[in-house]
Amino acid sequence: MERILRVNMTSRTAAFEPMPEAYRNRAGRWLTSSIVHDEVPPTCHPLGPNNKVVFSPGIVTGTASPTSSRISVGGKSPLTGGIKESNAGTGWGRRLARLGIRAIVVEGQPKEKGFWLLKVNARGAELEPADAWTGKRLSEIYPALLTRFGGKEKVNVCAIGVAGEFRMAAAGICFNDQEGRPSRYAGRGGLGAVLGSKGLKAIVVDDSGAKEIPLADKAQFDQGRKKLGAALGAHAITKPKGALNSYGTAVLVNILNEAGGLPTHNFREGRFEGAAKIAGEAIFAGNKERTGAEVYNHACSPGCVIRCSNTWHRSNGSEHTSCIEYESDWAFGANCGIDDLDQIAELNLLCNDYGLDTIETGGTLAVAADGGLWRFGDGKRAIELLHEIGQGTPLGRILGNGAVVTGRAFGVTRVPHVKGQNMPAYEPRAVKGIGMTYAVSTMGADHTSGYTIAPEILGVSGKLDPLNPDKADLARNFQYATAFIDSTGHCLFIAFAILDIASGFEGTVEECNGVLGTKWTMDDVARIGKEVLDLERDFNRKAGFTALDDRLPEFMRTEPLPPHDTVWDIADREIDRVFAS
């Protein structure tokens, strides 16, 4: 039976409700954004009692479908002041789905100080005091939490770090990977702070005794998952020992650098001199040298066939951190002018341990460098600053609240953000379609809203000139397709394969039909995606956002970006056209 688990932190009670009929086919981002839209007052304080944090596994999460273990997390963002959906790859949502729980809604706020832990299993859900787990690094408490509740084979843990306890706007929500590492993040937008504001430190899910997920049409489901699996296995990017499995997402460093779109020194240049030293290929080569063997990447979650999560090893061969994603590598690397993988790895590890979004944190450090707090490239000092965040010092409180707050505190005008969220690792002046996406995304600057990099740079699902400004239709269509994929529970990386291999896309729709008993066709993909975006846009409108918030920062219009020496030259009316039709 499909249920919603509602957790009231004011009364500290947890109760199950039947799925409302209106939400019958909704899951993942479609459901989290629906519940946030329908239940959260858009003008509420993000850290007050009226905000909510909603978790939902996707439509096919928990089934035998490949690469489908994403958990969607939603709420009102303390970073942007708008709606937020951030998702992560982890077995946590898979267990939730197998328990028949389509969503957890965390609401209210305790009057007492303190933190609690929510246990969810086949018998029900209950809260217990969690103060003993607070104030510590996540790599310290995750092994203990996993052991206490039966081991990583039996349970998954979701928790906030000290950054969430401090209610910092750069705080993410952490889930463990298959090895138990606290490394898989719903990182963006500060949802960790929202959970912290509710005094909820952790949610442990145990699916022992759960039944298989019922399928409305098993033949249709099997046909779909096989078509998708075949596409993922065949495509050069997603196949075993393909680009993602060998080099991880950081394989993008070199290509963005060559294309002049790798933001460097707080978005001052489009190329980084040290790019080759921090790229995915350098991680692969460094691991080989340090461990004596080729280290191929692993899956962040059960059932993933792409397996793109890397590890980085110390000079003695021991593991330093996992995973150095492209975004994290870039945020601490090129954007901070640091070309030392050991220092980047340490910064990555500290974010995982303190509970921070690496993109916002790296972006904040870069803004702080412009504010005179440290010198670009001084990795040792960057590590010290990250400890300030973890210790919650007054300076750390400023940095932990993100790039905009830090820019304001130190009088910096060069703050590359949209709607308060720092830009990720693609330069809008060199890649216009991603700039359009940053501008109009309901999430603030977010590459995962619509990954136009695929056709603009990577030659996947089309071959477009990144400098051509005619990208309004592209930005819209990619956002619709993405909102659909985010609702299925699939990792967005299936898009590399299914946008090039049509049968893979058909299979993705057929799987959903197999689970839900729907008759969706390819036409429903854009319809559902639009519905999700319309809900999110409506929330943001009611929260006070207007077209004037769909703009890139002023300096990008006036400062030419080397090597192309181009500025952000897309007319406002062209941006406003993205969702006008």
Next chain:
Amino acid sequence: MNIEVRLHGTLIAARPGLRAGDPFTVTIRDGASVASLAAELSLAPADIHLAIVNGRVVYDRDVPLATGDRVGLFPPVGGG
């Protein structure tokens, strides 16, 4: 003419000892194309997904190069 070349991903196997993204110079006949450069480097055309010439993504392998061009060659790559 001299071309400044960078190989990426699996293509670096064609230049043992070099790191992906490290530049090296290839001397080739004037007006040679990306395709001829790849042949000069003993790279199979099917292994190259795209070329970036002076920061611009180039899909047409037959466009002639000019001396001093910066050329990056890539197998299929993705991420996010």
